[in-house]
Amino acid sequence: MKFSRRKFLRYSLAAGGIVVGTGFYVRQIEPHWVAYEQQSLSIPNLPDELVGKKLVQFSDLHIGRRVSDKYLENQFEYVNSLKPEFVVYTGDFIDQGNLGHHDKLKNLAPQFARGTLGTAGVLGNHDYQRHTTNIDIALKVANTLNDAGIQILFNETQTIAGITFAGLEDFWSPRFQVGASRNVIQSLPPCSVVLSHNPDTADLPIWNGYQSWVLCGHTHGGQCRAPGFRPPFLPVRNKNYVSGIYQLPDGFQMYINRGLGHKMKVRFCARPEVTVFTLSKLGSRVAK
Numbered sequence: 310m311k312f313s314r315r316k317f318l319r320y321s322l323a324a325g326g327i328v329v330g331t332g333f334y335v336r337q338i339e340p341h342w343v344a345y346e347q348q349s350l351s352i353p354n355l356p357d358e359l360v361g362k363k364l365v366q367f368s369d370l371h372i373g374r375r376v377s378d379k380y381l382e383n384q385f386e387y388v389n390s391l392k393p394e395f396v397v398y399t400g401d402f403i404d405q406g407n408l409g410h411h412d413k414l415k416n417l418a419p420q421f422a423r424g425t426l427g428t429a430g431v432l433g434n435h436d437y438q439r440h441t442t443n444i445d446i447a448l449k450v451a452n453t454l455n456d457a458g459i460q461i462l463f464n465e466t467q468t469i470a471g472i473t474f475a476g477l478e479d480f481w482s483p484r485f486q487v488g489a490s491r492n493v494i495q496s497l498p499p500c501s502v503v504l505s506h507n508p509d510t511a512d513l514p515i516w517n518g519y520q521s522w523v524l525c526g527h528t529h530g531g532q533c534r535a536p537g538f539r540p541p542f543l544p545v546r547n548k549n550y551v552s553g554i555y556q557l558p559d560g561f562q563m564y565i566n567r568g569l570g571h572k573m574k575v576r577f578c579a580r581p582e583v584t585v586f587t588l589s590k591l592g593s594r595v596a597k
């Protein structure tokens with residue numbers, strides 16, 4: 310089949326339009342098109358008075374040069390208007406562990422969304438620095454958040470209104486230790502929620518019959534993926550861990566939030582996410 314010059318121009322223009330339109334969507338639309346995912350969170354031994362209450366998860370804010378403060382403020386304002394009982398943050402508050410990004414966090418922290426009963430969080434690899442070694446910056450980030458009423462948990466637990474929240478150290482941080490993580494999990498009562506930035510922790514020998522949930526982030530859902538295909542880049546050992554709910558062989562469940570911010574400002578088929586969980590009661594855990 311022979312193309313006339315006119316046909317060739319028409320097809321070229323159409324192809325160019327698709328490329329420009331896709332580029333605009335990937336850079337200007339999807340990175341700020343937040344999906345408020347509604348999920349159920351069934352927790353063993355949940356106190357009756359917490360059934361039906363809300364827990365909101367934020368992850369991977371990446372405060373810094375590439376994510377608009379206004380965009381984040383709008384999501385915090387909206388979530389605060391929902392008056393959730395619990396809010397949790399699963400790491401990567403800042404984009405790079407440097408003082409400029411920490412200063413931005415300091416300005417924004419008072420506006421963060423908070424739970425009416427309590428708020429907790431863990432740090433992610435970017436809170437240390439790109440290569441996850443800067444403990445001084447990580448501690449500054451944690452102090453700033455603690456001062457703003459967001460309790461950062463370093464292999465620690467905090468019980469809020471009957472739910473024990475446990476926060477694991479970031480898997481890539483120099484402070485991560487399998488033994489310390491196992492000790493935290495071992496100490497948990499049935500009515501617990503674990504916060505762990507990196508979902509690879511689900512595959513470690515630390516869970517000891519844990520039966521509730523671990524909430525994670527880190528993957529950004531791959532940020533860009535072709536529909537129906539696994540994302541080409543995932544910063545995890547276990548490439549099955551992309552986003553959403555996972556039932557683990559040990560008997561616990563994991564939720565991976567796609568994150569609200571971004572590293573590079575591009576997203577495709579991986580919309581930014583805020584997760585709104587409704588709490589329900591799972592049957593009591595059988596003692597081992």
Ligand SMILES: [Fe+2]
Nearest residue numbers: 369401527568
């Ligand atoms: Fe991240």
